[in-house]
Amino acid sequence: MKYKSPFAAYISVAFYNNPRRREDWLKSEFVFDVDAKDMPIRSCNCENVCKTCLNEALEFVQELVDSLNDDLGLSNIHIVYSGRGYHIRILDKDIMETSSELRGELVKYVTGANIPKNSISLGYTNLFNKRVKRNILHLTGHEKIEGINPKLMKDTIKNSYFLNDNQWGSFQGRIGPIRYKNLLNAMARVNLTAVDAKVSIDLKRILRLPSSLHSKVSMKCVEVKNPETFDPFKEAVPKFINERK
Numbered sequence: 001m002k003y004k005s006p007f008a009a010y011i012s013v014a015f016y017n018n019p020r021r022r023e024d025w026l027k028s029e030f031v032f033d034v035d036a037k038d039m040p041i042r043s044c045n046c047e048n049v050c051k052t053c054l055n056e057a058l059e060f061v062q063e064l065v066d067s068l069n070d071d072l073g074l075s076n077i078h079i080v081y082s083g084r085g086y087h088i089r090i091l092d093k094d095i096m097e098t099s100s101e102l103r104g105e106l107v108k109y110v111t112g113a114n115i116p117k118n119s120i121s122l123g124y125t126n127l128f129n130k131r132v133k134r135n136i137l138h139l140t141g142h143e144k145i146e147g148i149n150p151k152l153m154k155d156t157i158k159n160s161y162f163l164n165d166n167q168w169g170s171f172q173g174r175i176g177p178i179r180y181k182n183l184l185n186a187m188a189r190v191n192l193t194a195v196d197a198k199v200s201i202d203l204k205r206i207l208r209l210p211s212s213l214h215s216k217v218s219m220k221c222v223e224v225k226n227p228e229t230f231d232p233f234k235e236a237v238p239k240f241i242n243e244r245k
């Protein structure tokens with residue numbers, strides 16, 4: 001790579017018996033792609049990516065990882081800063097042999113893209129409520145979300161304080177049953193767009209290679225060892241830029 005100096009470097013999520021010819025597929029990593037710029041709800045109104053939306057993307061990634069761990073029992077999970085967002089790369093043996101279809105279902109589950117069948121806050125319902133709570137508490141009022149008109153947006157934000165203490169009943173009472181249903185439907189659709197599902201169901205995807213440079217943003221793609229303290233503006237800035245300062 002030093003000799004050829006490629007513009008960008010990628011690595012496949014797939015394992016093959018014959019990797020050179022990409023033949024005889026064995027298994028693939030399960031991936032979640034979260035691009036900070038494409039987050040449907042973010043506090044900043046920046047044009048590209050900034051500290052705020054990268055932080056929010058990482059928080060969201062940590063929530064996904066918690067659910068992958070607690071709800072799906074996965075443990076071989078790696079977070080990679082991609083340059084404009086984050087990849088979650090999962091290498092648990094059983095998950096690596098699953099089909100696109102199953103991966104699609106798991107993405108819907110983990111992001112909270114299905115409306116729960118009951119309101120008891122256990123299992124999936126609990127996960128869904130967490131995702132919706134997060135969305136609502138991050139609303140700025142400027143978002144254009146299909147199914148949420150300006151009045152519903154205003155009332156949702158006005159009553160969002162109920163959700164700090166998980167008072168869903170009181171929140172629903174203020175919004176009204178029909179509008180509450182509309183709100184949940186809209187949030188389920190929003191949840192699915194927070195990740196690029198096309199990447200998750202693709203068994204032969206290539207992803208930016210950790211340690212290589214994202215030349216459009218001059219940031220390094222790096223594994224996030226500690227998401228609690230990770231700061232891309234310290235850990236993903238290429239050395240030669242640091243040295244010039």
Ligand SMILES: [Zn+2]
Nearest residue numbers: 044046050053
């Ligand atoms: Zn931003």
